[in-house]
Amino acid sequence: MSREKLHLPVDLHLHSTASDGALTPKQLIARAAGAGLAAVALTDHDTLEGIEEALEAGRSYNLEVIPGVELSSFTGEEEIHLLGYDPLFPERISEVLEELRRERYRRMEKMLLRLRRLGFHITNAEIISEAGAAAPGRLHLARLMVKRGYTPNLKTAFSQYLSRGRPAYVPRTKLDPARAISLLHRAEAVPVLAHPGASGRKLIRHLLTLGLRGIEAVHPDHTPEMVRYYRHQAQKLGLLVTGGSDYHGDRVYRAGNIGAITVPYRCLAAIKKAPRGLSFKIQ
Numbered sequence: 001m002s003r004e005k006l007h008l009p010v011d012l013h014l015h016s017t018a019s020d021g022a023l024t025p026k027q028l029i030a031r032a033a034g035a036g037l038a039a040v041a042l043t044d045h046d047t048l049e050g051i052e053e054a055l056e057a058g059r060s061y062n063l064e065v066i067p068g069v070e071l072s073s074f075t076g077e078e079e080i081h082l083l084g085y086d087p088l089f090p091e092r093i094s095e096v097l098e099e100l101r102r103e104r105y106r107r108m109e110k111m112l113l114r115l116r117r118l119g120f121h122i123t124n125a126e127i128i129s130e131a132g133a134a135a136p137g138r139l140h141l142a143r144l145m146v147k148r149g150y151t152p153n154l155k156t157a158f159s160q161y162l163s164r165g166r167p168a169y170v171p172r173t174k175l176d177p178a179r180a181i182s183l184l185h186r187a188e189a190v191p192v193l194a195h196p197g198a199s200g201r202k203l204i205r206h207l208l209t210l211g212l213r214g215i216e217a218v219h220p221d222h223t224p225e226m227v228r229y230y231r232h233q234a235q236k237l238g239l240l241v242t243g244g245s246d247y248h249g250d251r252v253y254r255a256g257n258i259g260a261i262t263v264p265y266r267c268l269a270a271i272k273k274a275p276r277g278l279s280f281k282i283q
Contacts, residue, residue, distance in 0.1 A: 006269065010037060011258060012216075013194070013242075014042055015044055020044075020045060028042070037063065040064075043070045044069065046097055046100040046135070049134075073180040080207075082184065083193075093187045104136060108137075118168065139154070139248065178210050181210045188276040188277045192212070192216055201233075213240055215239050218244070242271070243263040244262070
């Protein structure tokens with residue numbers, strides 16, 4: 001690999017219509033190719049359904065695509081997202097991902113009921129149509145609330161109704177971080193702590209004992225001080241550094257466009273060389 005390639009930009013955190021993104025995997029890869037990126041990772045929430053389409057599009061656009069997934073886990077009331085990069089055996093976690101998908105439908109039914117009690121009449125059929133092939137999530141619901149004129153924008157939908165502690169919020173099934181990391185190791189993916197923000201500082205050492213391999217230090221929600229802190233922690237603890245735009249297609253939800261937040265290709269090269277798999281048992 002040339003020294004020049006190691007410095008080329010990559011975006012290692014993207015979402016498509018396979019979860020709650022606005023663009024199909026093919027559209028996403030086309031946009032990424034136009035942004036001049038050397039590689040991207042598709043990291044949809046709790047699913048690998050968009051990977052084949054993204055890989056095929058990558059071949060068409062001559063853009064390297066890395067398979068990935070973003071799992072949501074909880075420790076107490078703290079929500080922790082974990083990225084799993086380049087799973088070598090994705091079929092090993094397909095059953096768990098399918099159960100998480102079914103749980104999203106059950107959760108959405110409860111949220112729709114709460115919204116109806118508040119006077120917002122959105123049907124199951126409408127949310128399924130909005131989500132398309134994906135399991136419905138809060139962002140799909142927020143988009144519908146804006147379309148129906150119930151809220152002026154996505155930010156208001158979340159802050160007034162859909163965020164934790166708001167009247168339409170329903171908690172998800174609580175997958176704990178140990179099991180989430182174990183699942184990623186079972187698939188021989190590389191587990192990385194996603195957008196740790198301010199609260200992630202106290203979690204890193206514990207997650208490291210569970211098999212964490214890296215930290216998403218570079219993210220649109222991170223201040224320059226946070227980026228420096230997490231880069232330093234990664235270096236000190238022997239962890240990988242990753243980063244990306246966390247692009248969903250809605251500028252109000254995440255700042256910037258595909259490729260607005262990048263890391264150099266050497267970060268991806270390190271992921272590819274990372275050791276795979278641990279002997280953890282899934283409880």
